[in-house]
Amino acid sequence: MKRDPAGARRVTVEFLWGASPLAKMMGVCCAVAIGLALVTSRWQLIAFAAPMLGVLCSIGRQSHAAPTTLCVQAETTGFFEQERVQLRLWIEASSGTTEQLTATVVAGMEIDVVEHHAGDLTITCSAERWGRYPVRADIRANARGGLLLGTATVDALELYVFPVAPAGSTTIPRTELPDRIGIHVGRRVGAGVEYADIRPYSPGDQLRAVNWPVSARRRSLHVTERLSEQAADIVVLLDAYPQPPGPAGEATERTVRGAMQVVQTALRRGDRAGIVTLGDRRTRWLAPDIGRRQFYRVLDATLEAGADIQSTASSLAPRPAVPSGAVVIAFSTLLNTHFAAAVLDLRKHGHAVVVVDVLRGTPTSGDHDPLVDRIWALERSFMYRDLRTVGIEVVPWREGTTLDEAMRLIPDRRAPR
Helix, strand or coil: CCCCCCCCEEEEECCEEEECHHHHHHHHHHHHHHHHHHHHCCHHHHHHHHHHHHHHHHHHHCCCCCCEEEEEEECCCEEECCCCEEEEEEEECCCCCEEEEEEEECCCEEEEEEEECCCEEEEEEEECCCEEEEEEEEEEEECCCCCEEEEEEEEEEEEEEECCCCCCCCCCCCCCCCCCCCCEEEEEECCCCCEEEEEECCCCCCHHHECHHHHHHHCCCEEEEEEEEECCEEEEEEECCCCCCCHHHHHHHHHHHHHHHHHHHHHHCCCEEEEEEEECCEEEEEEEECCHHHHHHHHHHHCCCCCCCEEECCCCCCHHHCCCCCEEEEEECCCCHHHHHHHHHHHHCCCEEEEEECCCCCCCCCCCCHHHHHHHHHHHHHHHHHHHHCCCEEEECCCCCCHHHHHCCCCCCCCCC
């Protein structure tokens, strides 16, 4: 592959210098020769070891390798699960040194070597699970004299593996939406295609709205009213607070995949979608928008890979992240009081809020008394009742059900037309 530094990431390498294998071998030979000379009283062995000893004494004057730069070039730093991306790493240094380059990754990612030379390495990477995977380069370089060996481990690049959202679509809470052109049929009269009613003609009505068959029968002009078509603002709220080990920690997988499914469904319908992540009293958010580009921005925000992600030092969702009339769908284990306070604050400001409980069973793992499960289920039902009392719908995501099946249980809270 031709070396093309355009678009490559460059990292300065700082070596840790030590004796090379050649220097260690010469030292061993000198020690053995001098030891035998003292034991056998043969001065010829001293003459044999003297040149090597002189070379070892000059190790302090050996010149280190020239400044070395590691160049990394990748097809892309973000890709989906089970996809493969090709990376190329090479070393730029002055002549007179010999470099050896190898790449290592953390557990969960697989690499395959495509092409490998002394200072040039081409690999392909793939991962079965979403996450952030750093790629490290191990570099070994010999100094010009050959008596010094430099070793360095450099964080070459960080790859972002995005989760694959399920193909199924999810429903949204049936609530009053902003009057913006979309595919959701509202309950107010407006510009749409769904039939609403027939009324007598009034001055100012458009001619195309006149229902001529009805007007002919009643011998006066009548117009057909249509229901308005509305669009929604969907904001996904993620619970990123530390979770206890066990079932609560394993629920993170469902949280991320459920959020991606909701965002993907909203953008396909032409709605605006955004995301807010709450955790450790630090809020990261992305304002709602439309289009395929927004979907990838949401993916970046989930893994904190984007540069345009907003961040505030607060435990509540910021007002710009949740516009007026937005529908909030939260994914949480409902074990953190700060997250519950943020949900109540959103409901207080008039937003339609739905909480998807991703915790299945009790948060404790291992063998325990069955009475614990019954008490936990009873306390959970009390919490559901309290949240529904203030207008927050709670949907349990049970084992064996998909997210779209769970979301269908949300009741219709709209006022009658």
